[in-house]
Amino acid sequence: xxxxxxxxxxxxxxxxxxxxxxxxxxxxxxxxxxxxxxxxxxxxxxxxxxxxxxxxxxxxxxxxxxxxxxxxxxxxxxxxxxxxxxxxxxxxxxxxxxxxxxxxxxx
Numbered sequence: 001x002x003x004x005x006x007x008x009x010x011x012x013x014x015x016x017x018x019x020x021x022x023x024x025x026x027x028x029x030x031x032x033x034x035x036x037x038x039x040x041x042x043x044x045x046x047x048x049x050x051x052x053x054x055x056x057x058x059x060x061x062x063x064x065x066x067x068x069x070x071x072x073x074x075x076x077x078x079x080x081x082x083x084x085x086x087x088x089x090x091x092x093x094x095x096x097x098x099x100x101x102x103x104x105x106x107x
Contacts, residue, residue, distance in 0.1 A: 025061075027051075027053065027057065027061060028061045028064075028065070030051050031047055031051070031058055031061050031062065031065070032065070032070070032088065032093065034047050034050055034051055035047070035071065035086065035087065035088035036088050036090065039087070039088070040087075041074040041075075041085040041086055041087040042085065042086060042087075043055075043077050043081055043082070043083045043084065043085055043086070044056075044058040044059045044062055044083060044084075044086070045058075045082075045083065046081070047062075047086075062086055066086075068092075068096065069089065069092045069096075070088065070089055070092050070093050070096060071086050071087065071088060071089065072086070072087050072089050073085070073086060073087075074086065074087040
C-alpha cells in the first residue's frame with residue numbers, strides 16, 4: 001500500500017505559499033523539480049526512488065504532464081534502467097507558467 005507522500009525537499013516559505021495559492025500538489029511539483037535537476041532524463045522508478053514514492057504514483061503524474069507537453073519521452077531505458085526515460089521540457093514549462101501568469105494578471 002502506498003504510504004503518505006512526504007516531500008523530500010524542504011521548499012522555502014515563499015515556494016510553499018505559492019504552491020498553496022495555486023493549489024499545486026506537492027507530489028507533482030516534486031516530480032517536476034526532480035526532472036529539472038536531472039536533465040539527462042529519468043524513469044518513473046528512478047524518480048520514485050529519489051522522492052520516496054512508488055513508480056506507479058509517479059507514472060500517473062508523468063502521464064498527465066506528457067499530455068500537457070511539459071514532459072517528453074527521451075528514449076527507452078535498457079538493462080537495469082527499463083522503461084521510458086522522461087525528460088522535462090523546460091521551455092514548455094516556462095511557457096505554461098507565463099501563460100498562467102498572464103491569465104491571473106488579466107493580460
